[in-house]
Amino acid sequence: MIILQGKELVAVYLLLKKDDRDLDPAQLSVKNRIEKVLFESLSIEEIESIEELYKKNVDVLGKKL
Structure with a gap:
């Protein structure tokens, strides 16, 4: 098992x-699971600017995790 945090x-x-x-x-499953965590943890503004951040x-x- 690999645990990824924050920026990783x-x-x-x-x-x-x-x-x-x-x-x-x-x-696709991994992407969707990460996306779920991000959507539950971040604001709409953070999600919309996640690449720039x-x-x-x-x-x-x-x-937050």
């Missing part, structure tokens, strides 16, 4: 989200 989780999500039409079922090295999840 966002990094994987952004990578999977980029080409989600090309994901196989296992990859990631580029600015902002840990949007911080202590």
Whole structure:
């Protein structure tokens, strides 16, 4: 088992989200599970700007998980 936290989780999500039409079922499942965690933990504004916040090295999840 691998545990991802904060920026690592966002990094994987952004990578999977980029080409989600090309994901196989296992990859799509991981993307959807991460997305669920993000949607439950972040505000709408944070979700909408998650890529920009990631580029600015902002840990949007911080202590929310």
